[in-house]
Amino acid sequence: MMAHLEKDVFGIFLMLTCGYLFAAVAGIAADALAAEDGIRRPLPDLLFQALPEIEDAGEAVNDKAELAFLCVAAPVLLWRRKLRLAARQIYVIQSALWVLRAPAFLVTRLPNPYPKCRPVEGLSLASPGKILELALGVLRGTVHTCADVMFSGHTAGLTMILLVVLRHAPSAWPYFWSHFLGTVLVMVCSRFHYTTDVYVGFVVASFFCWWYFERVDRAMREARATPRRLGTLSSFLVWYEGDLHEGPGVHAKG
16 A cells, blocks of 8 residues: 555656646746746737637636546546556656746747736746746746747647546547547637647647657566566656556556
8 A cells, every 4th residue: 555655646746846847837937937028919820800700718728638538538447447657657657748848938938819818017036936936836836937938838738638537438538529629619719828839739738648658568567577677768658657567468446
């Protein structure tokens, strides 16, 4: 029981640490850089012109859509006895996505297309304490950054949940794909993200999920064939997920 708990706590700690140290701090820092750039008009987007605009469907709506996604995924995974394994996979994948988003904020610094987005006033890179303080607010949901553009974190998160669920419960694809596509459409119609943000978020999350699952499968096979000759990454994955796998193949136990 303690071994299970130790790995669950590690995954949660890793996710929160990456969320704060990388995504939240980078988002606030990028807002400070954007303030130095001055106010810029949103970039043109073909789907913005083709699709009707849905007003007042910003971050709160997208957050609720992601929460609803998780609320439906949890009982599906629990029924399949794979909830704990899926949760551990989400902790690690989400951590990696946050780490990948941090430099994207700072490098791209695209003007936010959402009409009601207002950056935090008085920000400056000369006040690192203020940036760290506001980053905690980002994690709590009390502070919002306008630098959260490229790539779409909501899309990446939804893609991650979609692929984790379908790995363990492939027959549930009709609902989860419909929910995913509907949420992404609302995201674009609300002007909350550019189409490119959504596309890149989907591609990055899909690629990383595919790589992670492939590495997990390989690590479990190596552990059963040559347990004393594992590389560093395989050793970590066997430690992190191995207690929830069984049999000659790679099958989650729950």
